[in-house]
Amino acid sequence: MRADVIVVGAGASGLACARRLHREGLTVVVHEARDRVGGRIHTFHPADGGPPLELGAQVVHGARNPVHALVGADRMITVPRRITARIVQDGGNQDMGVLSHGRRPPWLLEAGLHRDPGPEGRSAGAWLRAHGSARLEERAAKEWFRQSWAAEPDELSARGVAGAHRGDTAVGEGEFAVRGGFDRLALLLAQGLRISLGDPVQEIRCLPGRVEAGTVRGTTSACAAVITVPPPVLAQGRLRVIGPPSAVVDAKIATAARMPLGDGYCTVVTLTREAPDDVITFDVDGGGGFVRCSAGRPEVLFVAKAGAADALRATVRSAPALSSLLETVMPWTAGARVVGLTAADWGRDPWTTGAFTAPRTGCEDAVRQWSAPVDDTLFFAGEATVTGSRLPWVQGALASGERAAEELLKVLANR
Incomplete structure (x- = not known):
């Protein structure tokens, strides 16, 4: 099979990237391991x-989230916001208002961290110990961070958490659902694209200006490829990248191992x-x-x-x-x-390996290294590429796919 560009993964970032490239007249093949599109939209x-x-x-x-325009405001x-809110603590079920009785509830503590995360290298856990007070307050806040960020507070970068929220202020306030289900977004993004479902890419051979993707069904050749799978998929060897410059590829895989x-x-x-x-x-x-x-x-x-x-x-x-x-x-x-x-x-899930990528202390440079193209031939998108600068939600994934497409288009324009 031959194409101008190969996109690995049909999640929000891969579909957004392929859609942008398709609109520019390029032939794009999207390879997806699952039998459906959407990735972590399910x-x-x-x-x-x-x-x-x-x-x-x-x-x-957010009321200005790009999803509104993609699926249509009428959907x-x-x-x-009016909903009965409860908490479970020590095995008992109580009104969530107990978190505010003489204490600062977790969402207010997190808002305080957003305003003043402290020095570089400080973890969210260290920030909580410095700003929390009562046992329940700190305990509830730690679990709040675990459920918000899928990581232990002592592993979370306070600056990364704050930076992600600051980077997403443009989407505005409020929470919305897609009438008929979030998967409608994925189906709309996929319209008109050439997508090979149930066809995971196992190996990418990379040469300057040329790539070959080996899948369970055969080989696809192209001028460039965009990888949108989470970093651990490479780190664990489910997707192998081979080819010069080998030192750059090895460094990319080492970076992936730092981004669980x-x-x-x-x-x-x-x-x-x-x-x-x-x-x-x-x-x-x-x-x-x-x-x-x-x-x-x-x-x-x-x-x-x-x-x-x-x-x-x-x-x-x-x-x-x-x-x-x-x-x-x-x-x-x-x-x-x-x-x-x-x-x-x-x-x-072997093709996801988790919920999303949290900004971790000591790994601030990993995001930049993971996002960087290889030899103007291999490009990277996905929520992991915006960790610490945007929230790891759908809007961040969409933006990363658009960004990778723009990087690739600029390279192709100069060839």
């Missing part, structure tokens, strides 16, 4: 046609009972992450990261343990039977 559609639930990217952040729904993704596990549990109210529960104890249900619906959605992801992964393997957790985070589920379970295990 929507669960209930069998009865009920409202979709997101097992990957959760919401569209955007404002996420309601945090663990993530999401699941929809369907019950024999419908929820009486719209509820969100924050599990401070670290067993379930953020848990949601909607009035009149039988599903409970768990979105767990960092240690909570592995805890939830273990819990769902035991029916009694899952029932106990459900009753703790959502007391209305007591006595209900589980009749369905659909999971997205991002931490065990």
Whole structure:
């Protein structure tokens, strides 16, 4: 197979990049390991046609997010702010307002970090120890950071967290959902593109001005390639890059090893009972992450990261343990039977390896090194390339794909 450009990965960044290149008249082939497009955009559609639930990217952040224009303003729904909010701590279920009683709740502590993260090299954990007070305040804040960033606070760069938020202010305020599911965005981006699904790239041979991608189905040749898979996919050898300059390639793989993704596990549990109210529960104890249900619906959605992801992964393997957790985070589920379970295990997915890439202390230079093109032939996109400068959400992935396309177009224009 022959093309002008090969794009590895049909997530948001790969589709945005391929779409931009396609609009410029280039022939582009997108190779995707999965049997669907979207990457970490993954929507669960209930069998009865009920409202979709997101097992990957959760919401569209900001009224000026580019997703609004891509899917159409008429398909955007404002996420309601009026919702019953609970927390679980020490096994008990309480109103989330307890986090504000004489204390600073986690979201206010994080806002303080955004304003003044402190000196270079300081971790978010160190910042919390310097600015927190009561035991519950610090404990809740640490779990908040784990669920927000899929990483331990002591590994998170305070400056990286603050820089990511500052870099995303242009998208504005508010949270929105895509009517019909977030996967609609991926399907719209994919329209008109040549995408080979279930066809992972196993090896890329790179020479100046020429690449060959070996996949499970054959070989695709092109003038250049854009890699959008997470760094660990290269570091673990699932995608091999071969060719001169070998020292640059070796350095790229070494950089990839310094950029692990945090663990993530999401699941929809369907019950024999419908929820009486719209509820969100924050599990401070670290067993379930953020848990949601909607009035009149039988599903409970768990979105767990960092240690909570592995805890939830273990819990769902035991029916009694899952029932106990459900009753703790959502007391209305007591006595209900589980009749369905659909999971997205991002931490065990070989083509994702986790939720997303957090800005880690001591790795500030890794993002620049990972993002840099190789010999004007191999280019890089994906949320990992914007770590610490933008939030690792869909808008950052889209922007990275557009940026990689622009870099490639400039090179091709000068050949």
